[in-house]
Amino acid sequence: DLEEEIYMLQPEGFEVKGKENLVCxxxxxxxxxxxxxxxWYKRFDSFIVSLGYNRLNADPCAYFKRFGEKDFIVLxx
Numbered sequence: 528d529l530e531e532e533i534y535m536l537q538p539e540g541f542e543v544k545g546k547e548n549l550v551c552x553x554x555x556x557x558x559x560x561x562x563x564x565x566x567w568y569k570r571f572d573s574f575i576v577s578l579g580y581n582r583l584n585a586d587p588c589a590y591f592k593r594f595g596e597k598d599f600i601v602l603x604x
Contacts, residue, residue: 532552533552533553533560533562534550534551534552534553535550535551535553535557536550536551537549537550537551538551571604575590575602578592579592580592580600580602588603588604589601589602589603589604590602590603
């Protein structure tokens with residue numbers, strides 16, 4: 528999901544006849560946008576944290592979850 532409004536030209540082959548000069552407002556990020564990786568990471572992070580994983584302080588792409596005293600899972604992106 529996007530945090531700000533982004534507009535793009537109508538994709539080639541999907542132009543509306545008589546309205547070729549109009550633009551499309553994006554509701555979700557598209558592959559190729561500069562903001563796509565950040566949007567994806569924010570969504571992934573909130574989902575993983577909701578499952579009970581904790582983010583490592585040393586690396587924001589590493590998560591862990593403990594099960595008891597000796598068992599744990601480490602998740603690396």
